[in-house]
Amino acid sequence: MSVKRRSRRLLHWGVLGALILLIASCATTTSGSSEDGGSADGSETVPESYPERPVELTVVYPAGGGMDVTARALGSVAEKESGDEFRVINRDGAGGLVGHTYLAKQAGPDGYELGVVAVDFLVFDTLLRDSEFSDEDFAPLAYIAFDPIIQVVRADSELGDLSYEEILARGKQNPGDIRVGIMRDTTFDVFTSVVEGQSGAEFTKVPFDGGQPGVTALLGGQIDMTNAFYAEVEPYLKSGELKAVAISDTEPYPALPDVPTATDVGIDVPEKTFGAGRMIVAPNEMEEGLQKHLADMFMETMEGPVAAAEFADVGAPLDPRGREEAVEIYETAFKELGDAIEQPGGESG
Amino acid sequence: MLEGLQLAFEPASLIALVTGLALGLVFGAIPGLTATLGVALLVPITFIMEPAPGMIMLLGVYAGSIYAGSITAILLRIPGTPASIPTMWDGYALTEQGKPRLALGTAAVASGIGGLFSGLVLIFLSPLLADVALKFGPAEYVAIVLFGLLVVTAVLGGSMVRSAAGVFIGLSLALVGLDPLEGFARLDGGFYELGGGLEVVPVLLGIFCLTEAIRMAAKAKDDSPATGTAQLDEGRRTPTAKELLKNKWNFARSSLIGTGLGIIPAVGPETTPFVSYAAAKRASKEREKYGRGSIEALISAETSNNANVGGSLIPLLTLGIPGSAVAAVFLGALTLQGLRPGPLLFAEQPALIGALFTGFLLINALMLVGGVLFVRQFAIVLRLPVAVLATLVALFSILGAFAVGNNVFNIWVMFAAGALAFVLQVARIPIAPVVLALILGPLLETNLTKALTISRGDWAVFVTSPLALVFLILGALFLTLPVVKRVVRRSWTTPGPEANADQDATGRADARQNDGEERRAPRP
Numbered sequence: 001m002s003v004k005r006r007s008r009r010l011l012h013w014g015v016l017g018a019l020i021l022l023i024a025s026c027a028t029t030t031s032g033s034s035e036d037g038g039s040a041d042g043s044e045t046v047p048e049s050y051p052e053r054p055v056e057l058t059v060v061y062p063a064g065g066g067m068d069v070t071a072r073a074l075g076s077v078a079e080k081e082s083g084d085e086f087r088v089i090n091r092d093g094a095g096g097l098v099g100h101t102y103l104a105k106q107a108g109p110d111g112y113e114l115g116v117v118a119v120d121f122l123v124f125d126t127l128l129r130d131s132e133f134s135d136e137d138f139a140p141l142a143y144i145a146f147d148p149i150i151q152v153v154r155a156d157s158e159l160g161d162l163s164y165e166e167i168l169a170r171g172k173q174n175p176g177d178i179r180v181g182i183m184r185d186t187t188f189d190v191f192t193s194v195v196e197g198q199s200g201a202e203f204t205k206v207p208f209d210g211g212q213p214g215v216t217a218l219l220g221g222q223i224d225m226t227n228a229f230y231a232e233v234e235p236y237l238k239s240g241e242l243k244a245v246a247i248s249d250t251e252p253y254p255a256l257p258d259v260p261t262a263t264d265v266g267i268d269v270p271e272k273t274f275g276a277g278r279m280i281v282a283p284n285e286m287e288e289g290l291q292k293h294l295a296d297m298f299m300e301t302m303e304g305p306v307a308a309a310e311f312a313d314v315g316a317p318l319d320p321r322g323r324e325e326a327v328e329i330y331e332t333a334f335k336e337l338g339d340a341i342e343q344p345g346g347e348s349g
Numbered sequence: 350m351l352e353g354l355q356l357a358f359e360p361a362s363l364i365a366l367v368t369g370l371a372l373g374l375v376f377g378a379i380p381g382l383t384a385t386l387g388v389a390l391l392v393p394i395t396f397i398m399e400p401a402p403g404m405i406m407l408l409g410v411y412a413g414s415i416y417a418g419s420i421t422a423i424l425l426r427i428p429g430t431p432a433s434i435p436t437m438w439d440g441y442a443l444t445e446q447g448k449p450r451l452a453l454g455t456a457a458v459a460s461g462i463g464g465l466f467s468g469l470v471l472i473f474l475s476p477l478l479a480d481v482a483l484k485f486g487p488a489e490y491v492a493i494v495l496f497g498l499l500v501v502t503a504v505l506g507g508s509m510v511r512s513a514a515g516v517f518i519g520l521s522l523a524l525v526g527l528d529p530l531e532g533f534a535r536l537d538g539g540f541y542e543l544g545g546g547l548e549v550v551p552v553l554l555g556i557f558c559l560t561e562a563i564r565m566a567a568k569a570k571d572d573s574p575a576t577g578t579a580q581l582d583e584g585r586r587t588p589t590a591k592e593l594l595k596n597k598w599n600f601a602r603s604s605l606i607g608t609g610l611g612i613i614p615a616v617g618p619e620t621t622p623f624v625s626y627a628a629a630k631r632a633s634k635e636r637e638k639y640g641r642g643s644i645e646a647l648i649s650a651e652t653s654n655n656a657n658v659g660g661s662l663i664p665l666l667t668l669g670i671p672g673s674a675v676a677a678v679f680l681g682a683l684t685l686q687g688l689r690p691g692p693l694l695f696a697e698q699p700a701l702i703g704a705l706f707t708g709f710l711l712i713n714a715l716m717l718v719g720g721v722l723f724v725r726q727f728a729i730v731l732r733l734p735v736a737v738l739a740t741l742v743a744l745f746s747i748l749g750a751f752a753v754g755n756n757v758f759n760i761w762v763m764f765a766a767g768a769l770a771f772v773l774q775v776a777r778i779p780i781a782p783v784v785l786a787l788i789l790g791p792l793l794e795t796n797l798t799k800a801l802t803i804s805r806g807d808w809a810v811f812v813t814s815p816l817a818l819v820f821l822i823l824g825a826l827f828l829t830l831p832v833v834k835r836v837v838r839r840s841w842t843t844p845g846p847e848a849n850a851d852q853d854a855t856g857r858a859d860a861r862q863n864d865g866e867e868r869r870a871p872r873p
């Protein structure tokens with residue numbers, strides 16, 4: 001008897017517990033279909049009750065990468081500044097395509113599903129890859145920072161003794177001899193193509209799934225040069241194993257003042273375009289009032305006293321810009337990068 | 350180092366260690382909640398902790414969940430994490446034979462020993478082995494994947510043809526999604542969610558957990574416990590000293606394989622126990638017992654998957670290269686603490702590194718002792734009525750599938766995988782090669798592409814790299830050795846009746862075991 005009763009009680013608790021878990025996990029993610037009680041049609045005000053539950057910041061890359069670290073720092077600061085709850089969700093896969101498509105097609109406009117994206121990667125997903133969304137699907141809320149591409153070589157390799165011009169000259173004399181790590185159909189790929197097209201150098205482009213795997217292959221001697229973001233190569237630059245040879249921008253990188261920019265070596269690139277322009281985006285159907293509210297909140301957060309320290313702590317750049325500027329940067333990026341693909345050598349393949 | 354030792358023994362660190370280990374046990378034991386998810390969920394909590402206790406807690410979750418995945422594998426035939434599939438074969442057979450306590454105790458001892466071994470390697474050989482990890486480029490990965498697939502085909506199943514068919518199916522499934530070279534969609538049936546390929550965890554949940562839930566549900570009418578409860582209080586819970594001594598080479602081999610494969614970035618903990626199991630079987634004198642409750646087999650699988658944990662920390666801490674999905678999340682947690690794993694971490698944070706190393710050894714020691722002491726508490730799950738278990742397993746499978754990328758689509762993937770498992774069973778194709786090929790397929794494809802891009806189309810790259818060549822030769826040996834041996838034996842000895850009978854018996858036992866794995870249904 002007692003065994004039976006005990007087992008029945010166990011059954012009740014077990015099923016109850018599992019149900020609670022199930023409901024809890026669904027509640028936070030099916031917001032796309034759920035209707036928000038406070039928002040009436042056409043109204044431009046933010047419901048007083050907003051937010052009733054944690055706001056999700058979707059990152060389209062795996063946990064631990066540069067984008068993830070940026071989003072987590074942002075979420076943590078925003079939580080402190082606004083008192084609302086923020087949760088970083090990694091929807092990774094297909095080099096970001098899965099997450100970008102989710103944000104464009106499935107994320108609800110009710111203010112609970114936002115994305116922290118790199119505009120360049122978004123652009124190339126729409127222009128070069130088989131994506132089902134366009135630039136129209138996203139509304140930029142605020143701009144976080146620009147992180148340029150850094151091209152690095154092994155310090156003890158042959159290229160380690162050369163200047164960037166000499167490297168390009170070698171690439172021209174011996175086409176295909178220099179193997180360069182890229183991520184296919186991303187800003188890494190197109191920037192490398194632009195360098196090739198303008199300098200006449202020819203590289204063998206080796207595709208990797210991210211910046212970090214390329215750095216690993218470079219360290220292991222399997223390739224000769226690679227594209228990466230600063231956070232990915234910082235320890236190796238400091239330890240002297242790797243050497244930065246070029247920055248994909250018009251201005252020097254603050255942490256690497258002596259490394260030549262693309263402009264310095266005669267490669268013509270638009271300002272703050274090749275790299276990761278990190279911004280917060282919302283689904284385009286989000287109401288104007290809510291968009292403005294969120295944009296202001298994030299701007300206040302990023303300009304607040306806590307943000308600078310927290311971002312610096314995790315090694316993520318921070319150069320916040322408001323909504324209007326963010327929209328402008330977003331639109332310019334689509335235009336400039338679209339043009340870059342048209343350049344000689346710019347078409348990747 | 351001394352400072353690190355102190356840091357690891359501070360109350361805060363010890364509490365974090367025990368908490369992490371306990372949470373890891375829960376995550377590992379619940380199918381669908383993987384080690385990766387457990388660590389990922391706890392990362393935000395570590396923000397508000399000091400770096401040392403925070404990271405020790407995550408290590409506890411990591412090690413604990415890899416070990417605990419084996420508890421459900423042994424008791425319920427449900428691998429809590431993909432790394433406990435080989436443990437399931439012999440562990441569950443032991444439970445069926447009425448020895449769940451022995452199986453659990455052996456798993457705890459083997460896990461502890463494997464973990465401690467890898468911990469010592471981590472402490473003393475890290476910088477040296479970091480250079481080895483870097484030697485593994487695309488060509489070497491291609492060789493090691495082929496090696497893994499050959500080993501599984503040759504050793505695990507009975508019929509090599511069926512195993513090869515399994516590998517083929519697994520590799521085909523691995524092709525789903527955008528191709529890594531040009532980004533063309535392949536075999537995705539128009540679902541953008543499949544762009545990134547099939548997620549492994551939902552597939553494994555469908556194959557192992559959902560099917561088991563259905564089997565349990567079918568049985569629930571009897572309202573009997575999942576397995577006999579009478580045995581819970583009987584029998585020994587640890588292998589005897591004699592058994593342990595007999596397995597000393599097994600322990601050594603499995604620890605080395607586990608740590609070694611852990612060091613090689615990108616070969617995750619899932620692959621390790623398969624290779625170790627196959628190596629142990631190849632070396633064993635009692636090959637026919639494998640898959641039917643062999644302590645030796647259980648030791649080889651469990652030792653290696655926990656040795657893998659320490660191994661994977663080597664490239665993680667010294668180079669900042671994550672060797673597995675869990676390690677990647679761990680890397681993120683370190684970064685968020687303002688710590689940059691890489692060449693400078695050891696020089697800049699000696700105390701923290703010391704604390705992490707000490708914590709890792711403590712975790713494994715605690716796992717060994719605690720695992721043996723709490724055998725009875727773990728086995729309590731067998732007292733649950735089948736109906737409850739079936740419901741819980743089904744629910745957690747759905748939850749777990751969803752938790753991968755927070756994506757409802759993965760739940761459908763899981764159901765489809767369950768259907769596939771059924772088809773495979775009918776076709777009598779073993780599951781292990783399918784699963785391993787699915788896990789290793791993307792690694793094979795991307796690295797084949799990269800290796801040939803780097804060599805500019807020259808296939809010789811796979812034999813000019815010494816490491817790649819070694820793995821290819823090893824794989825070929827695994828495949829051909831039994832045949833060669835037979836030929837040699839046949840031509841050098843007079844074919845006496847005994848020799849033949851012996852061979853036939855082994856061959857038949859292998860075939861039977863294969864059938865057993867596919868057909869075996871849990872019976873009270």
